[in-house]
Amino acid sequence: MNSNIGVVGLSVMGMNLALNMADNGYRVSIFNRTISVVDKVMEENFHKNFTSTYSLKEFVKSLEKPRRIFLMVKSGKPVDMLIEQLIDIVEEGDIIIDGGNSFYKDTIRRTNYLKEKNINFLGVGISGGEEGARFGPAIMPGGTEEAYKYVKDIFEDISAKAYGESCCKYISEDGSGHYVKMVHNGIEYADMQLISEAYAILKNIGGLNNHEIQKVFEDWNKSELESYLIEITANIFKVKEDDGTYLLDNIMDKASQKGTGKWTNLEAIDLGVDISVISAALNARFMSNLKDERTKAENIIFKNTVGNNQDLNINLNMDRKELIKLVKNSLYISKIVSYAQGFKLLKAAEKEYSWNLNFSEIAKIFRGGCIIRAKFLNDISDAFVAESDVDNLILTKFFSNEINTGLEDLRRLLSITVQQGVPVSAMSSALGYIDTYRTSRSSANLIQAQRDYFGAHTFERLDREGSFHYEWIENNEK
Template sequence: MAASAQIGVTGLAVMGRNLARNFARNGYTVAVHNRTPARTRALVEEFGHEGAFVPAESLQDFVAALERPRRLLIMVKAGGPTDEVIGEFAPLLEAGDMIIDGGNAHFLDTRRREQGLRELGIHFVGSGVSGGEEGALHGPSIMPGGSAESYAVLGPMLEKISAHVDGDPCCTHIGTDGAGHFVKMVHNGIEYADMQLIAEAYQLLREVGGYAPAEIAEIFRRWNKGRLSSYLIEITAEVLAHTDADTGKPFVDIVQDAAEQKGTGRWTVQTALDLGSPVTAIAQATFARVASSRAQLRAAYRGLPGGTDQELRRHEAERFTEQVEQALYASKVIAYDQGWTMIRDGAAEYGWDIDLGAVARIWRGGCIIRAAFLDRIRAAHAADPGLASLLAEDTFAAELADAQVPWREVVAVAAHRGIPVPAFSASLAFYDTLRSAHLPAALIQGLRDFFGAHTYHRTDRPGSYHTHWAEPGRPETRTDQ
């Protein structure tokens, strides 16, 4: 088989198939392969008119169809299946060739794979891809890691098939080895928080405001025309406006209230703990999904006393709606800020040089969390590459200052009514934690020193100290000399 394909895609489930079609639609000749040959044939038969495909049934024919340096994109299940496919293809490749993993791999696996293939002279590119099946076909947000050399060869192709906003591709070289998959993991963590915050806003509008789902859909459509404009707000309106054909009920009322997850949110929280990165809103959103699925535990709590129940008059409901918008926006800013802090922490830990402004730029289109205010985040980091937090930027700080009273009132109303708002509450608590001049952590340090001689630092002089709590007079000694 003559080498004529500029890129190859193996693993032709929905995402792999649509990415292959995207490459072909953009003028590239694409070799396609699947463990089940029938799926390869089906793709060519159904979509062959969209561009140039080179079907291959064997691994050898697939590799032989690729131009040097070979670019081989694998789209298979994360974990063992990815290692298995790499193990099958690596012996067939040569130095300078590259394997691209476009799945949701754990970034530590990507680091391991990159190191192992580097020793063979093969480039390994762990690339986050966001946008779902539609994004894969029409233009996703792409977050490739790997060597700068591999990006020089592969990057122009990825940029061409990615989404574009204001003429800019939603793709950039994130950093070495696992940086791309790390940033995609944090993206998904932010996505968890964003969806949980939206869900909490919906429940408040329904249970406190007294609005029906169709009415709440109109509220979200209105919000989507303002500063909350985003893909998730847009599709929330669509879901809430949908009526179930079988029952005539609002769609949201016939869906079981048990949220599932594929693991990236959990990875984000686990990794944040390892890094000491306080992603509290993301964590609460992840735990909220877990709690929603614990049917037996929920049954044990059901029927226990809750909060008050008071119906609002229409003008009161309208005022409450405005407060919820403020709380949703402020909490959203906190969740995104936590994500950016975690990316910064990960870059410091693993030696990546990640442009935080570029991350905001490539998330403006294609991806699930694309939102209008990402352009402001991009601009803030462009103006100050060392920006420690979005709250250090004047306009974001002013907006959260304006949101203070309604944000707190919404959380208070939820508590009084017995309505769970874990992500709203965690976002507000995080804000209050970081803005506070004094925290009770001083007492915690005292307790740790009392039972474990863990020492503490004083506010009035340098050094590390321990108080001998069991001795008369409780003398203090300096421990770092």
């Protein structure tokens, strides 16, 4: 019997997705450019539903029609090279699926290219890492809905399940699936940075030790902050080395990134969308890699603060319990803003690329399998159902109430961090975004005047329609 689907690329993600499919009863053909890897997989991860193949022709021939070919290779040129090899082997109506971290514009280009040859192409965002691939990832498929019907059952079966639903929903046309995955990763950057800032405050201002911080995060994971990232953060604080020291304390304070966060920021710039919390998270990673410079600056630029506050009652007029509450509420409000910014970018992309995005369903995808899975995604999904045409998540009844409830705690906490010289750029950006968004009469009128003064760029007026120019220099000289 021919296989139901084939997987090309047997690295960690590809192999685990293939095993996941096989476990769910699907016959899976496997192939890898380095064919010795195929034998290794069959030896170390043998599955009765696997069919090993040793050439692309043999691989394609082993699949039932229409053929479903799942590519799990490195993004960029390797995907294009593999597609070119497959074109001469596959037939019209077959479906090529890219499950890697491809840039969405590459996916749009590939979709159009293969459409001319009557070959279907799906760009599929997959989140969850090695464990998710093996036992249930979040899946974000983009492409024609007609082609998706042929893989729908497979994808929904292998995906994570949350609240009785599959964490796989059809997104929209061409590059939409990879776009949603890109935004997911941007939110992930923000989420991680916000949590690390909460840690910095508890440690450097609250004076909490690792054991105490672990208990705080453990408690938070039983609240509205319940999420995968909060859960693993609590677990991280438990780990000790053989000498009794905490592993976390021995890890270098430098964070790398693979580029998806950068993609999200560049796209936001192109579409004119403020994703300042996500941008702050990316910039924080850049700054983290300036370790030598930061060490030098620490001895040159002084804090001029009271430093670490072991006695909060003396220095801040509050106890630890109150500080922990401020941090918790501030983290929650900041997380709301970061998700709101991500969905705002999706809304702009929907218009720009003529997609039809269901934001409530996208929030449901994120509830399981992926890195940003969190309890309050249920609230996000419900909010978009109740107010589907809302301009911004923070304007919905539920989340505007949450922000109004916790906003003063965020203000109070940030005033303390400023006084104590503890950097919390992502939380600060969240407050800046809220204050800017709620200001109906901003200072941008001065910017309009400045641009007209030095460049005759014209300006709009409040009292009449049209574009206007004023002879600033001439009239100032009179």
